[in-house]
Amino acid sequence: MAALAAPGVGLPAWAREPEGPLPKVGSTLPLPSLTLLDGRRWTPADAQGKVLVVYWWASWCPFCALQSPHIEALWRAQKDQGLEVLALSIDRQPAAAAGYLKAKGYSFPAGMLTPEVGKLLPKPAGLPVVVVMKVTGRNGKVVFAESGEMFSEDVEGLKKYL
Template sequence: MNRFAFTRRRWLQASAAAAALPARWAGAQKNAVPLPALGAPYPLAVVPLLDGGRFEPAQADGRALVLYWWASWCPFCAQQSPEMQKLWAAQKDRGLRMLALSIDKSAEDAARYLRQRGYTFPAVWNGTDVARAFPKPDGLPVTVVRGKDGRVVQAEKGQLFAEDVADLARWV
């Protein structure tokens, strides 16, 4: 894709996002932080998964980790999440790690949404304790890739298209 098409697509995406977000968006942004800087270390913490398991930082040692903040009510997340599932299914056996962080009002809402759609990527509810360990960057959806060396190699806010999500496999 040429540079102009990429820039125009991002501009259109940002314009649509600004015009279409639901009212609850404002509440979700209260504690947002800036996107992490490329090259910055990204520390991890132990957090409980919605399926009853736990995410352990050691699971990501020497592996790429995709962090994906989303919400069941977000129309852009609804389009990106199926692509994240495809990425997870195709790359988990190659070493990709993923942690999807729901900002829904409750863990039950997030878990029900994942079940109804058949999503199997590891997910947590970004409640108080998890939000302290993994503060949500400004925007939604947000995708941050922590490289094999523990440093941020990519950070995006706003919806990624199918080809953008597929391209995350380059970090594996």
């Protein structure tokens, strides 16, 4: 169990950099364009005029394993009502993240937290992390931010931002 708590274990060198604070509600963050784990391209236009849930996670994170089913349920229930999800894995290998998503049957859009993505959306301290934004153009205005596991009713409650 100590290995799970050791900072930086299993992370690429760039992901072991000091993590920042949660973005403040009301702040604006630029959104990246990236290739998702399934090969599709994700751009800020995919979230234009929507509420975007950015979800930092890892396949080896026990708290993410508990929270991810709730993110999937929210995504499936609200994607046609103006909710977009962008899950950013901090796994060392994209294959580990993609394999995990496939094995669990998750369909929410997911990519890797690369150095390029991290310049625009740096990972806050903790795991999992959820930041909710209202998107206009290439930017998102933060309306909610939480570090650590969220319970099912808390994840479901994110729909209030729609």
